[in-house]
Amino acid sequence: MAPLTPHWDQPSHPDIQEVIINPHEFSSKSLSKISLPPFGLYAKLEFPPCTLAASPSYATVQCGRDAHLDLNSDLLYINHSCEPSLIFDTANMNVRAGPNGLSPGEELTFFYPSTEWSMAQPFDCLCGAPSCRGRIAGAKDMSEAQLAGLWLNGHILELLEEREREREGNDLRDMGTRNKEPAPENGTSSSSTLTAGGGLTEIPPPEDLTAQALRNALAHAEKVVEAASAALQSYLASAAEAAALSTSTDGRGERGPAGAGTVAALASGLTRRGITSRELSGEMGGDTIAVSGS
Structure with a gap:
């Protein structure tokens, strides 16, 4: 020009x-x-x-x-x-x-x-x-x-702001398209990438952030329950030993509110079915001990 x-x-x-x-x-x-x-x-x-x-x-x-x-x-x-x-x-x-x-x-x-x-x-x-x-x-x-x-x-x-919004919209549309891709015949949805050795390794599909957070919370709760169950079983085992020692010591066969037989039965029940919410809430402390018969 x-x-x-x-x-x-x-x-x-x-x-x-x-x-x-x-x-x-x-x-x-x-x-x-x-x-x-x-x-x-x-x-x-x-x-x-x-x-x-x-x-x-x-x-x-x-x-x-x-x-x-x-x-x-x-x-x-x-x-x-x-x-x-x-x-x-x-x-x-x-x-x-x-x-x-x-x-x-x-x-x-x-x-x-x-x-x-x-x-x-x-x-x-x-x-x-x-x-x-x-x-x-x-x-x-x-x-x-x-x-x-x-x-x-x-x-x-x-x-410039419109250009940025358009790019973000395109990224979201691309992400939605990827998430809507048909799953393989085995019912799973994944992608593959080359490893350093030249082979293919499966990459799991992206997961909804809310589902992932709930999954993490559930895993954490399970670990807490497992730790509490293990601690309680350890305590009950110690209490059973102490009750048995007390019975043999006084020679009368008398026991307190949580004698060796009751403690052993409770420990056996926990081993079979795991600890319940009632037991965790403290109802195991008196005459309300619930032992499963199954």
Whole structure:
């Protein structure tokens, strides 16, 4: 695409901008004539000379989701840089100094993807900045890392959020598709992957997080019950030994509330069927001991 031939009176901003025309295509540039503090107002984007463009081109600036401006002025000669000296705030129709301010003689640049979602004419950046992003084709084709730390217009931020939501939706749909794949003939659903030795190993299908949490809780509860049962059986065995020793010592065959026979029977019942909730709740302490006869 050939460079645009100026159709406006030049210079259009003689007090603030010096344009250096280079005969090579797309190699002209602009220098600042003024000094500004960080985010100071450099120029207004006004109607006129600005007009809404019928379609985007390399010479337009995007000012909304589907709106573009023809600058119709020497501001067109402000080049791209990955470390720009200016900010094009199209929502407020302002051109402002960047976060480092502006000095006389400094080249006027702005970050094209801060306004452009998808550029009509992508190019390889030659700004030479340490953080140069390389290929410049608009914010649509750039990652969050590439855009981090740079001022972006509102319409670019909105489009980036939509892109992220669309990606998340696609990920969820892909996950749902994988989960709905028909199970093998054996009734299981799994996938395979190559091992280091070159063989295949089965990978279990992803499990619902709630089911997994309940499964883990059940396993934990079973371990608690097993530990309590083992502790109780150990205690009952010790109590049986103590009761037997007491009976043989006093010579009268008398026993307390939990004599050797009762303790032994309880221990036998626990061994057969495991401990019950009634026994765990303390009802085993008096005349309410329940021993299974099965």
